[in-house]
Amino acid sequence: MLEARAFEPEFLKKLDRLVLGIKRARTVRSGQRTLGRMQGLGIEPENFREYNEGDDLRFLDWNTYARLDQLSIRTFRAERQVEFTMLVDASASMAFPESDDKLGLALALAASLAYVGMSDNDAVRIAAFAMRRGNMQLDSSPFHRRRESYLDFRPFVSAIRTGGETRLGAAVDSLLHQRRPAGIVIVISDFLVSRTDYEDALARLLAARHQVKVIQVLGQIESTGSYPPGLYRVRDAETGEVRETVFGPEAAAACRRKVDTLAQAVRGFCTQRGIAYTQAFGAHNLESFMERELPALGVVR
Amino acid sequence: MGFLNPINLLWAAALVILALIYLRSRSRPTISVSSLMLFDEAAAPVTRVRHVRIDPLFWLELAALTALVLAVGGLYAMVPARAGRGRSHALVFDLGAGMGARSDGRSGLEEARKRALGLVDAAPAGDEFSVITYALEAQVALPQTQNLDAVRGAIHALQPLAVAAHPSALSAAIMRGRGSSEIELFTDRAPPARALGDAKGTTPLHLHQTEHGDDNVAIVSLDPGAVGSSRGRAVLRNFSNKPRLAEFQVKAEDREVFHNTLMFAPREQMVVPFGPLTTGGLISAHILTPDAIEADNQHWVYAPANQAGHALVLSPDSAVRDDLARVLLAINPNLQIETADPAQFSTQKAGRPFDLAVMHDCYLPGISTASMLLIFPPPVVPPAARIPGLVVSAKNLPVILKPVHDMPFSVGQSTILPAVRGMTLPDWMDPLVEGTTPGESDLVPVAAIGRIPSGRIGVIAFDVRNRLLLDADRLDALVVVINLIKQLTAPADIQVVPTGAYVDVPVAGSAIVTAPDGSRSQAEADKWSRVRIRPLQSGHYAIESGTRIVEVYANYFDASESDLAPTRAATLSPAPASFAERSSSRAPRQVQPLLVVLAGLAMIAFAVESVVLIRHSALWGTGHV
Numbered sequence: 001m002l003e004a005r006a007f008e009p010e011f012l013k014k015l016d017r018l019v020l021g022i023k024r025a026r027t028v029r030s031g032q033r034t035l036g037r038m039q040g041l042g043i044e045p046e047n048f049r050e051y052n053e054g055d056d057l058r059f060l061d062w063n064t065y066a067r068l069d070q071l072s073i074r075t076f077r078a079e080r081q082v083e084f085t086m087l088v089d090a091s092a093s094m095a096f097p098e099s100d101d102k103l104g105l106a107l108a109l110a111a112s113l114a115y116v117g118m119s120d121n122d123a124v125r126i127a128a129f130a131m132r133r134g135n136m137q138l139d140s141s142p143f144h145r146r147r148e149s150y151l152d153f154r155p156f157v158s159a160i161r162t163g164g165e166t167r168l169g170a171a172v173d174s175l176l177h178q179r180r181p182a183g184i185v186i187v188i189s190d191f192l193v194s195r196t197d198y199e200d201a202l203a204r205l206l207a208a209r210h211q212v213k214v215i216q217v218l219g220q221i222e223s224t225g226s227y228p229p230g231l232y233r234v235r236d237a238e239t240g241e242v243r244e245t246v247f248g249p250e251a252a253a254a255c256r257r258k259v260d261t262l263a264q265a266v267r268g269f270c271t272q273r274g275i276a277y278t279q280a281f282g283a284h285n286l287e288s289f290m291e292r293e294l295p296a297l298g299v300v301r
Numbered sequence: 302m303g304f305l306n307p308i309n310l311l312w313a314a315a316l317v318i319l320a321l322i323y324l325r326s327r328s329r330p331t332i333s334v335s336s337l338m339l340f341d342e343a344a345a346p347v348t349r350v351r352h353v354r355i356d357p358l359f360w361l362e363l364a365a366l367t368a369l370v371l372a373v374g375g376l377y378a379m380v381p382a383r384a385g386r387g388r389s390h391a392l393v394f395d396l397g398a399g400m401g402a403r404s405d406g407r408s409g410l411e412e413a414r415k416r417a418l419g420l421v422d423a424a425p426a427g428d429e430f431s432v433i434t435y436a437l438e439a440q441v442a443l444p445q446t447q448n449l450d451a452v453r454g455a456i457h458a459l460q461p462l463a464v465a466a467h468p469s470a471l472s473a474a475i476m477r478g479r480g481s482s483e484i485e486l487f488t489d490r491a492p493p494a495r496a497l498g499d500a501k502g503t504t505p506l507h508l509h510q511t512e513h514g515d516d517n518v519a520i521v522s523l524d525p526g527a528v529g530s531s532r533g534r535a536v537l538r539n540f541s542n543k544p545r546l547a548e549f550q551v552k553a554e555d556r557e558v559f560h561n562t563l564m565f566a567p568r569e570q571m572v573v574p575f576g577p578l579t580t581g582g583l584i585s586a587h588i589l590t591p592d593a594i595e596a597d598n599q600h601w602v603y604a605p606a607n608q609a610g611h612a613l614v615l616s617p618d619s620a621v622r623d624d625l626a627r628v629l630l631a632i633n634p635n636l637q638i639e640t641a642d643p644a645q646f647s648t649q650k651a652g653r654p655f656d657l658a659v660m661h662d663c664y665l666p667g668i669s670t671a672s673m674l675l676i677f678p679p680p681v682v683p684p685a686a687r688i689p690g691l692v693v694s695a696k697n698l699p700v701i702l703k704p705v706h707d708m709p710f711s712v713g714q715s716t717i718l719p720a721v722r723g724m725t726l727p728d729w730m731d732p733l734v735e736g737t738t739p740g741e742s743d744l745v746p747v748a749a750i751g752r753i754p755s756g757r758i759g760v761i762a763f764d765v766r767n768r769l770l771l772d773a774d775r776l777d778a779l780v781v782v783i784n785l786i787k788q789l790t791a792p793a794d795i796q797v798v799p800t801g802a803y804v805d806v807p808v809a810g811s812a813i814v815t816a817p818d819g820s821r822s823q824a825e826a827d828k829w830s831r832v833r834i835r836p837l838q839s840g841h842y843a844i845e846s847g848t849r850i851v852e853v854y855a856n857y858f859d860a861s862e863s864d865l866a867p868t869r870a871a872t873l874s875p876a877p878a879s880f881a882e883r884s885s886s887r888a889p890r891q892v893q894p895l896l897v898v899l900a901g902l903a904m905i906a907f908a909v910e911s912v913v914l915i916r917h918s919a920l921w922g923t924g925h926v
Contacts, residue, residue, distance in 0.1 A: 093335035095335075097334065102335070232331070232332050233332075235333045236333075236334065236336060236337040237336070242331070258338070258339050258342050
C-alpha cells in the first residue's frame, strides 16, 4: 500500500524542509476572530490592565495589589497553535481501479501533510469518512503536535478501509459538530460526487472560518481511460449500477474529456471561493507532487 | 424412481452444472469502476449483452440430455387410463330414508341397485368393485374385489334405513372410495359441494341420481298431553307440492282414540289435537294412507299413567326439599312423597320400596328404590355405593349449559349455573346435558342417566339451592330436572327413542333382539350387563333376556330427508349409463410415465444436432467435426 511510503525515513527527510503555507494570528485581540486565537489563554505575559468586574480572579496580579493597592489583571499572549485536519475520502470509489491505489495515495498525502504540519508543533490529525452499514462514519485520529509522535498515525492510517458512497456533505457536518476552533482543513478526495454535494460541503467549511485546501486524487487508469479494449459490463463501486461499455481509443478519449470536465468544475469552484486546489493524478507522482506541486500551489512552502 | 432417487438427482444436478458452466463462459467480463459518471461520454454497445447466445448445437445437446434425464428420473403425466385394464370402481350408496321412498311401485334404492348391477354387468373383465354405504356414517359393505358375484350379492343386500343421510357420512364414504379409479355415487338428491371435498379433483365421481315423487306426508311429532286433563296433539306435514289426503289414526295401548281423514294443502303443516287421554301408556300414531316413505308414517310416545307411586326426597336444605317435592307433584300428582333431612333419615325405618329416590347433596346407600336421582352429589361416596365408576370432585364451578345433539331434549345456550360439581361419568352412563366452564372449551357433564340391572340412576351436577328450580331466568335447569325425572319414572320395559340413537338395555347374560322387519339377532351383554343397540329402522324392537322383554320403539322424522321435492344435481352431471359410453365421452385419467415420449424427444434432438453438424462440415469442407 502506498500509505506506507509516508512513514519511510527517506521520504520524511524530503519533507523536513517543508512548512504549511498558512497565516497565523500574532496576538490575542478582544473580539478579533483570527486563525490561532486561543481566547487569551497562554503562558507568555503580554500586558496589564485595570481590573473590571467579572474578570477572572485567577489572572489578578496579587503582587501589584499588595504593593500599590490597585487591582490589575494580567493579559497573556495567545498560543499561536493551529489545528490541522486532513479529511480523507474513504468511500468505495477510492478503491477503484485497484491498481491505481487511490486510497493509498490519499492517505500518503494526508500523512505527509500531517508530518509537515507538525514542523511548527501545530496540532494535527487525520480524519477519514466512509459509509458503514448505511450511516456516514467519520473516523478521526487524536491530535498530535510533535514529530516524535508522528508514527502514532501509522496504525490509524493502516486501518482505514473504503466503503459506501461519497457523502462529503455529511462528513463535513460531522466534523463541524465537533465544535473545534477554526483551523486548516485539507480535503483529499476524488470528488466523484455530485457537484452540489462538494460545493455545499466546502462552503460550510469556509463559513466555519476554516482555511480549506483541496487535493483531488484520481488514479492513472481512470484519469486517462486506459482500460483494456473490449466489451465490458462496468459496475459502479458505490451505487452498484451496471452499464455495458465498449472500451477503446474513443472511450479513453471520452473518459479523459469527462475527467477534465469534472476536475475543471472543482477547480473553478475552489478558485472562486479562494480555496487552494491541486490535483494528484497517479500514485507514482507522490514525491514530485509533495516537492513541487504543493509548494507551487501554496499548500506548503 | 423420480428425483428422490440420489442417482437420478445426480444426473439432474450434473445437467444443471453443465448449463451453468456454459452460461458462465458466455457471460461478459465485469469490472468495477469508481464511478459511472466517468463513462457518460463513452459509447455504449449497439446491442445489449446476451448471456444466452444462439448456439444451436449446445442447446440441442442440452435438450437431448434433459429429455434423457427426465426419462431416467421419471416424469409423469395424467393420461387417460385404458379401459378394462385393472380399473377399480367404488359403488357408493345413499341408504338414507329418502332412498326408500317409493314411486310407481319402486323405491329409489331399487332403481340404484338396478343401475349399479348394470354397471357391474357391463364392466370389462379385470375391473374391481367395492360397495360403500352411508347414512349416519360410512361403511364398507364390500371391500375391493373382482368377484362380481359377491358384488351383486352385496348390492342386493342393501336396505334403506330410517335415518337421514348426513353430509359428513357422504364425505367419509367418498374418502374411502378415493383409492379407486372412479366413484359411482347413487343417491336421491344432489350432494352438497362441501361434502364432496376434494374428491372431485382427484378421482372422477359419477352421480347416479334416482328419481321419486314428492308424495309424502310425515308425522313430525306426537305429544300425548296430560292423561285425563289436557289434550294431546300430533303435528303432521305434507311435503308434497300438491294437496294431499291422509287418513290419520291415534291409538292408546291398541285402543283407537282418534281416527280421521285429513286434507292437506301443498306443503302444509297441520296440528291435530286428540284426547284428552283417559289412560296412560304407549300411544301410537299412524298415517294409514300409503305414501312414499313408510318410516315417518308411524310415531310412538309414552304417556305417563300417573299411577300412584312412592317417592323419597332427601336434602339437608328444607327449601330444596320443598322445591323438589313440588316438581315431582307437577310431573305426577298421584305420587306420595316423603321428604327428610338425610342426617335424620334412617334406611331401616323406611317402609316399602320407593319408586324414585331423589337425593340432593347427600347419598345414603341401602335405600330400596327402583330409580335414583342424585342432585349435586357429594364428592365422598361410601365404598358400598351402587354407583360404580362415578367420580365427583369437591370443587364447585360455574358452568354454561350447552345443548347436546341427538338427545331427547336440549337446553338454551346462555343459562349459567352458579355451582356445578365436576363429574367423571362411568361408561354405563350417558350424558344428557353438558356445559363448559367460563374460559374453557372442554365440555363437562351436567346431567346423565345410566341403566344397570339394579335400576336406573340419574345424576345432576348442579346445585338447586336458593330456589334455582323456581328461578325464571334459569328455566333450563328446571327442564333438565323434569326430563330426567320423567326418564327415571318411565316404565323400565318400554323405551321410545329416535332412530339412530343408542339404546342401553340392562340384561342378564345375552339377549335376543328382534328388529321391526322380524329379523332376530343375538347380542351379548357388556361388562355393565347391558345390551347396546342402535335402531336404524323405525318401529318396534324387542329385546328378550330370559323372561324379561324390553320394548323399544324407534321414531323416525327428518325434515330434510323426508322432503322429497325434486332436487337438481347442480354440482355434478349425470353419469353415462355404461362404461362404453363413458370411455367414449370422458375417460378417467391416471398418472403414466412419459419414458417413451422423452426418449423420442431425445432421439429427435440428437438427429437434428447431427444434421447441423453435417451441414457445418459440408460448409467448411472438413471431414469431421
